[in-house]
Amino acid sequence: MTIFFVRQVGKVVHLVYGKSKQLEEQDSVMDFNFPAQDDPRRIEIREWFKNHPAPSGKQIAERGLAAANWPEPWGLSADPELMLIIEEEFARAGVIMPAVSNPIGVNQCGQSLLTWGTEEMRQELLPPTLSGEYLWCMLFSEPSGGSDLGALRTIARRDGDDFVINGQKIWNSAADRAQIGVVVVRTDSTAPKHKGLTQFVIDMNMPGITVRPIADMTGEENEYNEVFFEDVRVPASRMLGKEGDGWQITMEQLQTERQSMTKPGAVWGSGPSARELMNGLIQTGRIKDPLIRDEAAALYVEGELLRLLSMRHLSNKINGKPAGIEGNVGKMVASPHGQKMTDLAKRSQGVAGMVYNKDVLPLPPKHFGLFDNWDYAYWFSPATTLGVGTQEILKNTIAERVLGLPRDVDPTARVPFNEINKPNVKAA
C-alpha cells in the first residue's frame, strides 16, 4: 500500500491511503495562543469590572462570574477559554475569585449540588455559596484514617424524616469558619465498607456539632479542625444522591479538587509559581549562585509544563476529548514541585530565613490567595503531599487506574463492615 501526503493550504497534512480519500475540514488545529486582548468576550468583562471596580460577592455571583462554567442561572455556561479570560480579568482588576476564596464551596460542594442535589437544595444553598456568604468545609477524614477513608466510623441512623449522626471527623479545613459543609457517614454497617456510605449537607451550627481548631505546624493561619457529632439531627432532605452514593460522591469531589490543583502555583495550585521564583531570584541577584541557578531553571521548566498540562486539560474539555491522564497526574507532579520551589526560595535566603520573616523574595502585586508569601508557603508545604490524597495514594491510583497495574490487596474491602473486626476476618 502506498502512503503519500497531500497538503491543504493553511491546514495540516492529510494522509491518503492508496487512492484518494475525501479531505475533511478540520477546525481544531493546535494553537497555544491565549484569547486575544481584543476578544469581545474579554472586553465585555473588562467593561463590567470598570463599572464595578470593587464588586461585592453578590454582584459577582449575579453577573454569573462566581462559577461561570456552570449552566444558567448560576453561571454563564462558559467554555474553558472564557473561563481563562475571566480568570485573567479578575487578576487584572485585582479582585480575588470566589473559586480562590471559597474553593471547597464553589468547586467541590457546589458542583456536587448541581450533580447530586435536589432543586430545593440548589435554590436554598447556591445563592449564598456563590456570593461568598457561605463558606464550606468537607468532613471526610476520621481518626481511623484518611487514606483508607472507606473505613470511616461516623454513623447516621434513620429516625423518621431525619438522620441522627454520631462520630468524629478530623483535619477539616475551614470547619471553624464554615457555615455549611458536606459530611460522609456510614448509613449501612452491614454493607462492605465503600458501599454503606452516604453524604449529607449540614449546617455547621446544628445542635450537637462541636468544632475544635487544631494548631497546625505553621503556627500561623489555622488550617484544620476536629469536628464532633453528638446526636446531630439532619433532615433526610439534605441527603446528596441516595443512600449508598456517598463513596462515589466523595471520590468525585476529591477528583475535582485534584484536577484544580494541576497548576503551577506553589501550594495546591495557588500561591506564587516558578515564574515568580525566577523573577525574585533574578531581582535579588541570588540567581548568580550556580547551584541555585540550575535548580531554579529546572523548576521553571517544570512549572511551565504544569501550566501546559492544565491548559491541555481545558482544551480537551472544549474539544470534547476524553480527559487525558494529566488530571490524575497533575497533583502528583504539582505537590512536590511546589515543595521544591518553596524550599529553594527559602534556601536562597540562607540562615536569615530561619527567623520569622516574610520577605523571602519580592513578589509582584497580585492576588495569590492565602499563600501570598514564600515563607508561609514554605512552612505549609509538607502538607501538600498529604491533603486531598497523599502522594502514595495518588501514585497507587495512577498505577492502578491509568497504567492498569494490579490493585493493592485490602482484605477488608469485600466483607460487611460490621464483621471486619471479627477474629475470623482479621485472620483472612
Place this chain on the structure above:
Amino acid sequence: MNFSLSDDHEALRASAQNFLDKEVDLSSLLVPGATVAKSGYDELWEKIAGMGWPGLIIPEAYGGLGMDYIDLVMIIGETGRTLAPAPLFGTLAGSWAILAGGSEEQKAALLGLVAAGETKLAFAIADSGGSYEPGADEVIANASGGEYILTGNRSFVVDAAAADKIIVAASLNGARRYFVVDRAAVAAELLEWRDITRQVASVRLEGAAAELLEGDAASVWPFVRNRLYLLLAAESAAGTQAALTDAVDYAKQRVAFGRPIGAFQAIKHQLAEIAGQAECAGAAVQYAAWTLSVDDPRATLAATMAQSYASEAYCNATYRNIQVFGAIGFTWEMKNHLFYKRARCNAELLGSPRQQREEVVSFLEREAA
C-alpha cells in the same frame, strides 16, 4: 487557543506508526557484538525516502512536503519510539542549515535534491570536545580562486558517513560561515558511538573543496539548534513513553512472591512517576513544536526547555525500565539497552540538560532586564 492534538495529527502519527512497526527491525542489533553496521541504516532509508520523509520540512516551493513542526514531531515521535535506524537526523539538520544560510539558488538546487530522496545530508559543527561554539579547534576556510578550501576536523557528526553532502561550519577570515562539501572530499570515520541505532562520525577535511552558503551565517546555528532540540526532545518524549509502556507490560506478567511484580508499590510508584514525566515531556514537545511553527518569540526558550526536560525524563525512564526487568533487562539480547543508550546519547549530543537549563536562565535574565 487549542492545546489538543487534532485528529489530523493523530492520523499522521498513526500512519507513521504503521509504517515503522512494519519496517523497523532491531533484531540484528540484539546479537552480542553487533554494531551500527548491522542496523540496516541504508535499507530503511530507502523505504523512508519512498515515504517522502526526506522532504518533510522542506517547503513545497523546493519540492518538499512543507510540514510544520507539529506534523514533524508526530513522525519523529514514531522514529524515536521505534529507534528507527536511518540517516534522518543528518538530513533534517543539513536541510535546516541550508534553509537558514543558503541563497535562494542554493536552496532550490540543494533542497530539491534532498526532497527527491536523491541526496542525504549531515551537519558538521561540533569540535572534538563537543563544543558547538567557535573555538581553538576550528575548521579553517581559505578562498582559492572562485572556490573555498577547508582544513580541520569536526566531530560528533550525525550521519556524516551516510551523507552525500555535508554542511560544515568553518572560520573564514575569523568569522563563522557555513560551507557545503561533498562527502567524497572528506574522510569520515564512524565513532564507536554507544547508541548503535545512530551513526555518528568524525570528519577530517584536508583541503576539501567547498561551496560557501551565501546567506546570513549568524542565524544558522540558532535556527538549526532550536530545531535539533525539538527533534531530540520529540524522540526522547516518545522514547520515555515507550520505556514506560514496555515496563508496565512486563510488570503485569512477571510473577514474584505469588503476585505480578506490578502489584508491588515499589514498582507501581516508580512507574506512576514516569507516567507523570512522560506526560510533561509530551506537553513540552508539542508546545515547542507550536512555537517553532508560528515563529513565536519564545520558540528558543520552548525548544530548550523541551530538550532539557525530555532528555532527562528519557534517561530516568530507561534506567527504571531496566530495573523493572531485572537481570534480563541487562542483557544484550533484550532491546532495553538500546533505549537506555539512545536516552543517554540524546542527553549529551547537543550539550547536557544542565547546559540547556543555563540557556533557559540566560534567556529569562535577558527578558527581565
